[in-house]
Amino acid sequence: MKRTVDFKKNATNIFFHILTQCNLKCRHCYINPSQHGTKTLGKEEIYDWLKFFSDKNKEANVIFLGGEPTLNPDLSYGIKKAGELGYSSITIDTNGYLFNDILNKIKPSEVDFISFSLDGASPETNDPIRGKGVFDTCTKGIKNAVDKGFTTSLIYTVSSENIHELENMYDLVKDLGISRFFIQVIGIRGSADKKGSSLQLTKELWENTVPDIADKIAKDHKIIVTYPKVFLNEGEKFECAGLVADNYFLFPNNRIYKCPLCEDYPIHSYEFKKDHLEKNSGITESSLFDLDIPEGCVLNKIIQPGNLSYDKEGRPFYKIACCMLKEEISYL
Numbered sequence: 001m002k003r004t005v006d007f008k009k010n011a012t013n014i015f016f017h018i019l020t021q022c023n024l025k026c027r028h029c030y031i032n033p034s035q036h037g038t039k040t041l042g043k044e045e046i047y048d049w050l051k052f053f054s055d056k057n058k059e060a061n062v063i064f065l066g067g068e069p070t071l072n073p074d075l076s077y078g079i080k081k082a083g084e085l086g087y088s089s090i091t092i093d094t095n096g097y098l099f100n101d102i103l104n105k106i107k108p109s110e111v112d113f114i115s116f117s118l119d120g121a122s123p124e125t126n127d128p129i130r131g132k133g134v135f136d137t138c139t140k141g142i143k144n145a146v147d148k149g150f151t152t153s154l155i156y157t158v159s160s161e162n163i164h165e166l167e168n169m170y171d172l173v174k175d176l177g178i179s180r181f182f183i184q185v186i187g188i189r190g191s192a193d194k195k196g197s198s199l200q201l202t203k204e205l206w207e208n209t210v211p212d213i214a215d216k217i218a219k220d221h222k223i224i225v226t227y228p229k230v231f232l233n234e235g236e237k238f239e240c241a242g243l244v245a246d247n248y249f250l251f252p253n254n255r256i257y258k259c260p261l262c263e264d265y266p267i268h269s270y271e272f273k274k275d276h277l278e279k280n281s282g283i284t285e286s287s288l289f290d291l292d293i294p295e296g297c298v299l300n301k302i303i304q305p306g307n308l309s310y311d312k313e314g315r316p317f318y319k320i321a322c323c324m325l326k327e328e329i330s331y332l
């Protein structure tokens with residue numbers, strides 16, 4: 001069964017970048033130290049952020065990110081504190097290197113998911129994108145995590161460079177014991193920006209490939225598969241998560257964005273000041289969210305318009321959905 005996952009209005013989701021350092025140099029990496037600094041958050045700062053965002057009368061979810069979050073020796077501390085503070089779900093997004101003996105520092109009951117990233121079903125496709133030897137290390141990391149009883153998910157970022165191998169994930173997801181599969185679409189940010197729109201996919205290619213493979217994996221393997229909506233069809237409603245959802249993308253230099261597409265620019269909505277958020281004045285991402293344009297997402301049009309197409313009169317054929325809008329397939 002497929003459903004579009006509505007933006008949750010009663011939940012706070014924090015995407016918590018606890019450092020920007022990484023051991024890899026993926027070709028499409030969206031981390032941008034010139035915008036987000038090179039700081040590694042320590043225990044006190046991690047606690048302050050977590051405490052602040054848990055101080056609300058609603059569900060709070062945290063995803064620990066980097067850079068590579070396991071390079072931060074205080075990740076295990078952050079996981080435990082998030083549990084104590086009552087976060088409803090706790091996830092680590094990792095490249096699979098699992099530094100600082102993380103699998104032995106936390107228990108499976110303390111995290112909901114360890115989420116691994118692979119961009120190919122083979123070293124031949126994955127490694128030119130993510131680095132030499134990464135496929136082997138990441139798949140070993142997944143096996144170790146599964147053997148220790150952790151629930152794992154897998155993120156596959158689809159671009160023109162690897163869409164041909166998405167179907168081969170069918171076997172890999174099963175063989176690795178993955179519990180949830182996320183298909184992501186390439187964002188033209190950070191280092192992906194250097195390759196520009198050549199990485200982006202047309203509506204036809206996306207719609208002829210991704211939904212069918214996602215459905216087959218979900219149905220046959222009985223796992224939940226999620227992918228972004230990307231293209232809206234006639235009559236489908238456009239909604240900007242920046243206006244209606246409580247999503248916060250936190251960076252170690254105290255910047256807080258509401259929209260991940262804006263992360264390459266100093267137009268963040270807020271700065272974190274130990275125990276409160278300071279709203280930035282002037283033109284920020286928030287000034288753009290309610291611009292009503294025929295292309296749908298305004299930031300998509302500004303930053304990554306290669307996925308748009310127009311008729312002879314200059315009218316877009318379709319709208320681009322908010323990048324946070326997901327389709328979820330489940331036969332559970």
Ligand code: SF4
Pocket residue numbers: 022023024025026028029030031066067068094095
């Ligand atoms: S995409 Fe992730 S794993 Fe790859 S270099 Fe960037 S932070 Fe590291």
Ligand code: SF4
Pocket residue numbers: 239240241242243258259260261289297298299300321322323324
């Ligand atoms: S991706 Fe577009 S629609 Fe979504 S939050 Fe950003 S600006 Fe709004």
